[in-house]
Amino acid sequence: MDFEEIKNNVGSNIRALRKSHEETQEDLANAINISKESIAKIEQGNVCLTxxxxxxxxxxxxxxHDYILKGDGYGTILESLESFISFKLQDCTVGNQKLQYPQLEINQFLFNYLLQSARAEQAKNIPDKIRKLWHDEEKKNFFDSMKNNVQKTIRLALVKTELIFPDSNKEDWKQTDLLREIDKSIDSLFVESNSPND
Incomplete structure (x- = not known):
């Protein structure tokens, strides 16, 4: 593919994106702070996108950025994330009760990376240079595992922190009590994740 073809493809991809969002060239120009004429030239493949x-x-x-360069099949950032992480509500039965608990399904290699990164951050008394090397090694391991195109996932139950730590009311808790409380907390998890930051 030559440079002119790349410019034309990028222009077509941007035009398709703009139209799918029902925006005019002027809308996009205002959003990214350039002229409408510049958008027109980019979409026509007459100028190179900076x-x-x-x-x-x-x-x-x-x-x-892949979507802008290559178009269909590369999707949004959110769609990319969903290929690594998804959220499900798992049904379970406790006695006569039918409950649900939130379950995160996450790519095994991404989970390993996040876990090791968290450990690196929590590690006491190690120099920042060593911490950075640890992070870099974990990133390399993640991308190496992705090259092999192996799709492994693990499932984790999401539990609000206050349900985990024991207090005087939870000394004789059973698994059924925890499942019931998790079921009740699903809606509040959703509300909290959508509330604006203070």
Missing amino acids: LENQCKIAEHYHVS
Whole structure:
């Protein structure tokens, strides 16, 4: 693929994105702070998209840079994340009660990376240089595992922190009590995740 073809593809991808969001060239121009004429030239493949404007467009439409460059099949950042992490409600029965508890399904290699990164952050008395090397090694391990195209997932039950730590009311808790409380907390988990930051 030559440079002219790349410019034309990028222009077509941006035009398709803009139209799918029902925006005019002027809307997009205002959103990323350039002229409407510049958007028209980019979409026609007459000028090259700068890296700065590519970043602004990717952020504006919540898509990956690959999507802008290559189009269909690369999806939004959210769709990319969903290929690694998904959320399900798992049914369970406790006596006569039918309950649900939230369950996170996460790519095994991503989980390993996040776990080791958390351990690196929590490790006491190690120099920042060693911590950075640890992080870099874990990133390398993650990307190496992705190259092999192995899809392994693990499932984790999501539990609110206050349900885990024991107090005087929880000394004789059974698993059924915990499941019941998790079931009751599902809606509050959702509400809290959607509330604006203070």
